[in-house]
Amino acid sequence: MTVPDSKRQRTSSHSSNEDMATPTSTMDKSDVDMTDDAEELKNENGDDEQAAAAAEELEKGIISVLDSSKIVKALKECKILVIGAGGLGCEILKNLALTGFKQLHVIDMDTIDLSNLNRQFLFRKKDIGKSKAIVAANFVMSRVPGVEVVPYFGKIQDKDDDYYRQFQLVICGLDSVEARRWINAKLVDMVDEDDVQSWKPLIDGGTEGFKGQARVILPTMSSCYECSLDMFNKPTTFPICTIANTPRLPEHCIEWASVLEWPKVWGDKKYDTDNPEHITWLYQQAYERAKTFSITGVTYSLTQGVVKNIIPAIASTNAVIAASCCNEAFKLATGAAPYLNNYMMYTGNDGVYTYTFEHQKKPDCTVCGSESSVAELNSEMTVEELIEWLTEKPDIQLKKPSLRTASKTIYMQAPKALEEATRPNLSKSISEFIEDGEFVTVTDVALPVSLQLRVIIRP
Ligand SMILES: Nc1ncnc2c1ncn2[C@@H]1O[C@H](COP(=O)(O)OP(=O)(O)OP(=O)(O)O)[C@@H](O)[C@H]1O
Numbered sequence: 490m491t492v493p494d495s496k497r498q499r500t501s502s503h504s505s506n507e508d509m510a511t512p513t514s515t516m517d518k519s520d521v522d523m524t525d526d527a528e529e530l531k532n533e534n535g536d537d538e539q540a541a542a543a544a545e546e547l548e549k550g551i552i553s554v555l556d557s558s559k560i561v562k563a564l565k566e567c568k569i570l571v572i573g574a575g576g577l578g579c580e581i582l583k584n585l586a587l588t589g590f591k592q593l594h595v596i597d598m599d600t601i602d603l604s605n606l607n608r609q610f611l612f613r614k615k616d617i618g619k620s621k622a623i624v625a626a627n628f629v630m631s632r633v634p635g636v637e638v639v640p641y642f643g644k645i646q647d648k649d650d651d652y653y654r655q656f657q658l659v660i661c662g663l664d665s666v667e668a669r670r671w672i673n674a675k676l677v678d679m680v681d682e683d684d685v686q687s688w689k690p691l692i693d694g695g696t697e698g699f700k701g702q703a704r705v706i707l708p709t710m711s712s713c714y715e716c717s718l719d720m721f722n723k724p725t726t727f728p729i730c731t732i733a734n735t736p737r738l739p740e741h742c743i744e745w746a747s748v749l750e751w752p753k754v755w756g757d758k759k760y761d762t763d764n765p766e767h768i769t770w771l772y773q774q775a776y777e778r779a780k781t782f783s784i785t786g787v788t789y790s791l792t793q794g795v796v797k798n799i800i801p802a803i804a805s806t807n808a809v810i811a812a813s814c815c816n817e818a819f820k821l822a823t824g825a826a827p828y829l830n831n832y833m834m835y836t837g838n839d840g841v842y843t844y845t846f847e848h849q850k851k852p853d854c855t856v857c858g859s860e861s862s863v864a865e866l867n868s869e870m871t872v873e874e875l876i877e878w879l880t881e882k883p884d885i886q887l888k889k890p891s892l893r894t895a896s897k898t899i900y901m902q903a904p905k906a907l908e909e910a911t912r913p914n915l916s917k918s919i920s921e922f923i924e925d926g927e928f929v930t931v932t933d934v935a936l937p938v939s940l941q942l943r944v945i946i947r948p
């Protein structure tokens with residue numbers, strides 16, 4: 490696989506993370522690759538004259554027509570892990586196999602559901618209840634001769650470094666932030682400065698309704714998933730005044746029915762989003778209100794979608810994002826063109842709009858940063874409050890953090906005995922455990938690695 494120029498420098502000079510910033514320009518990259526390519530041409534073809542001519546061209550900076558045999562070789566040698574065999578995963582597996590990649594693995598922990606069949610086209614009705622990964626792998630192999638797809642029916646968290654080490658590239662088609670954070674941290678953690686093979690680019694695709702994004706993460710070199718965690722906020726809610734007074738969208742009317750009308754009529758009784766009678770009631774209220782404001786588009790299924798907070802999966806969004814991910818995989822595997830640097834947004838809400846930008850690496854990113862993450866905390870803060878703070882802070886967002894310093898165990902979520910033993914510490918103030926400037930090690934189910942947090946205690 491083509492190793493970006495900056496990676497080569499990094500591994501050979503042992504330079505620190507700060508030096509690496511982002512991949513260098515395409516021209517620099519091609520310079521390095523071209524020299525190597527010329528060498529390879531000479532060795533492989535044994536046709537000295539042709540090789541010499543090609544080498545000369547390459548040295549002059551002329552990029553000749555792609556050599557198909559080299560492309561084929563690169564695709565054959567690149568082993569890719571696809572994570573997720575859902576809407577995006579089906580597209581990604583199909584694209585990779587048809588592009589000519591030969592060694593694919595796929596992980597998915599889920600089984601096939603009837604509702605998947607409209608867009609997860611590797612599955613048929615007879616497959617309902619079976620493992621997505623296994624069915625997808627068999628389908629792709631039966632349709633595309635010469636490709637091997639090895640499935641794993643389970644979670645990415647089940648696998649260890651040895652498993653991940655075999656791949657040159659990882660592509661994610663996931664639906665959860667948690668799984669993305671896990672694989673991102675795993676791949677960053679696996680990077681060994683002295684071993685270029687330990688370094689695996691991560692291509693991450695994500696879709697939500699008509700919106701999607703594709704990004705290329707070069708572990709320790711470019712911005713990682715965790716660097717941009719604060720971009721993912723809680724789902725949008727509508728301002729109450731809009732809902733109450735100036736609705737413009739069918740969603741506003743549905744929110745009005747569920748947030749304001751339901752409690753007014755039914756008091757403390759909560760509606761059940763799985764009860765068709767309740768949804769029908771909300772739908773009728775919303776429909777009447779929409780009529781008053783000349784708003785169209787309130788339907789039963791939209792009502793259900795809004796109250797359940799469901800964003801419909803759009804097959805064409807998956808197709809666009811998967812295409813972009815596989816395009817990047819092709820470029821990274823073959824060096825045929827510069828790869829995405831590093832974030833592409835797409836929206837199909839209103840025609841087609843895409844935008845590419847370079848998401849900056851965060852120097853104090855808790856996963857890939859070279860600087861330690863600093864937390865300035867009040868000395869009176871309790872351990873429990875610190876834990877809550879860690880779960881709420883937008884750029885940390887942990888689930889169930891456990892805390893310790895070099896000398897003290899502050900609070901452990903598991904095992905049970907340790908949790909019980911440390912529970913009384915929850916109500917104590919953090920200054921009983923943490924000295925000003927001391928490092929706190931934070932572990933959490935969300936991440937396969939621990940975080941180091943330097944704590945500054947404010948008096
Ligand atoms: N930690 C994980 N390990 C392995 N697979 C995972 C993990 N987290 C999520 N997945 C898989 O990622 C896939 C995401 O696909 P997709 O977004 O199409 O979801 P879906 O559940 O099939 O569809 P929808 O949510 O729209 O009904 C799912 O099949 C899911 O099982």
Ligand SMILES: [Zn+2]
Pocket residue numbers: 712713714715716717850851854855856857858
């Ligand atoms: Zn990062």
